[in-house]
Amino acid sequence: MFTNLSLRFRVFLFFCLVAFASAALAAGALAFGWSRGDAGLPAAPFLTAFIAFTFLNTGFALGIWLLFDENMAKPITRLSADLRLRAHSGVDCAVDTEAARYLGDLAPAASALSETMNSSVMDTAAEVARETERLKAESARLTALLTEIPIATILLNPAREIVLYDAQAADVLSQIAPPRLKAPLADYFDLSPLHEAMDKLSKGAGEVTFTLQHTAGNGDFNARLKALGSDGHMLCLDVKTVISAPIDPRPLVFDFDLMNASETKGIKEMPLRDLCFVPFDTETTGLSVEKDAIVQLGAVRVLNGRIVEGEVLDTYVNPGRPIPPASTKIHGVTDADVAVAPDIGTAGRSFHHFARDAVLVAHNAPFDIGLLRKFQSDMEVEWNHPVLDTVLLSAVVFGTNEEHSLDALCDRLAVSLPAHLRHTALGDAQATAQALVKLLPLLEGKGLRTFGNLLEATQKHGRLLQDMNG
Structure with missing residues (x-):
């Protein structure tokens, strides 16, 4: 039972036990002395002595606990957090040996070990970086080539979810809603013709040609479907008669880990790595959920513990009212910016479509989620997504005594946050996403491997923020 309690709380309970045991022993000794005295010996002096001892002993125990907590328990907690940062998130943070100066040789030994391990990791990281740059260059050449071919390419896993799409496919999908990985193809197209094509492939056809239509009925596409063994299908759409404007080159968006569709489970049983997260942020006309409105909205997507490059939502929002100059001074959004938004x-x-089937993530989430829920009747949707708050995640990993502002969290996790992007919706959303990606392995390292485990841990810090999952 006590192993689930924090180190500092267990130390506090230990000193409470010492104080109680001392008081109990003193009471026993005084009672024994009184019982051995002459008959009629008054008990009042013994009782007064016991009360005085208990008061002084409790104060003494409390003072020793405060010294122990400040110079032993807190440094141990901070040292463990620093080591977890190095071990699980690759953050090259120095071990604070000064704060742990009363822990003997523990901090210097931990620092020496982590530096030795870090040098080996850095050598490996340099090799990985070189290989990554080579792959990026090849991907850029492939992207440029595919952009010139008037065929939209989409890869599907066996669950009919999108695993890859190119620039042309992104343009086609965006005519319905923002394109996103792991999205069911049914979110964008009527799948009746696709099912018929798959039946033909299962009977031995090498490739099937058919017509595919948007769910909104605003576009027909000549489509070709080819099976990729048991791994899924490749869908090609002829877009030369649909997309006339040139398409700016953009990276292929893909995650081949999605080819193996994960088993469907309840959200609380889902491993954190299998969840889709949408970190987001809003800029507003003010700081009141009840009185103010959204002027800018930014979001990114995180899948399999990685930020999905190319899946971004960034838009101004017309609030239908003037933006106060004091608010513009903070986020830089003017009335001219939102005039035609x-x-x-x-x-x-x-x-809402961008965040479908995802866990919403925000820093100080009650404010942002409160605004979305306030306007959900205008959107004709319901915001019932699971929610995580990086304030609470920071408290779970680093303890409640640390500062948990977005700037402090980014500094602690070595997340780059350019000054010109701070207090923009997309900039803060990207910072929140980078922080989340580095927090996930730290949370898993603490044994919090499922969404249910994580919710239980964050609820212990409910005094910091309102729980948005209730």
Whole structure:
């Protein structure tokens, strides 16, 4: 039972036990002395002595506990957090040997060990970086080539979920909603013709040609379907008659880990690595959920513990009212910026589709989620997504005594946050995403491997923020 308690709380309970045991022994000794005295010996002096001893003993125990907590328990907790950062998130943070100066040789020994391990890791990281750059260059050449071919390419896993799409496919998908990996193809197209094509492939056809239609019925595409063994299918759409404007080259968006569709489980039983997260942020006309409105919305997607490059939502929102100069001074959004922007209904529906089947993540989430839920009738959607708050995740990993602002969290996790992007919706969303990616292995290292485990841990810090999953 006590192993689930924090180290500092267990130390506090230990000193409470010492104080109680001392008081109990003193009471026993005084009672024994009184019982051995002459008959009629008054008990009041013994009782007074016991009360005085108990008061002084409790104060003494409390003072020793405060010294122990400040110079032993807190440094141990901070030292363990530093080591976890190095071990699980690759953050090259120095071990604070000064804060742990009363722990003997423990901090210097931990620092020496982590530096030795870090040098080996850095050599490996340098080799990985060189190989990554080579792969990026090859990917850029492939992207440029595919952009010139008027065929939209989509890879599907056996669950009919999108595993890869190119620039042309992104343009086709975005006519319905923002494109996203792991999205069911049924979110974008009527799948009846696709099912018929798959039946033909199962009977031995090498490739099947058919017509595919948007779910909104606003576009027909000549499509070709080819099986990829038991791994899924490749879907090609002829877009030369549909997309006339040139398409800016953009990276192929893919995650081949999605080819193996994970078993469907309840959200609380899902491993953290199998979840899709959508870190997001809003900029507003003010700081009141009840009185203010959204002027900018930014979001990114995180799959398999990685930020999905190329899947970004970044839009101004017309609040239908003037933006106060004091708010513009903070986030830089002006009335001119939002003059022709979509209203909250349109922007909110687009974001709702972008975040479908995902866990929403925000820093100080009650404010941002409160605004979305306030305007959900305008959006004609319901915001019932699971929610994580990086304030609470930071408290779980680093303890409640540390500062948990977004700037402090980014500094602690070595997350780059350019000054010109701070207090922009997309900039803060990207910072939150980078922090989340580094927090996930730290949380798993603490034994929090499922979403249910994580919710239980964050609820212990409910005094910091309102729980948005209730």
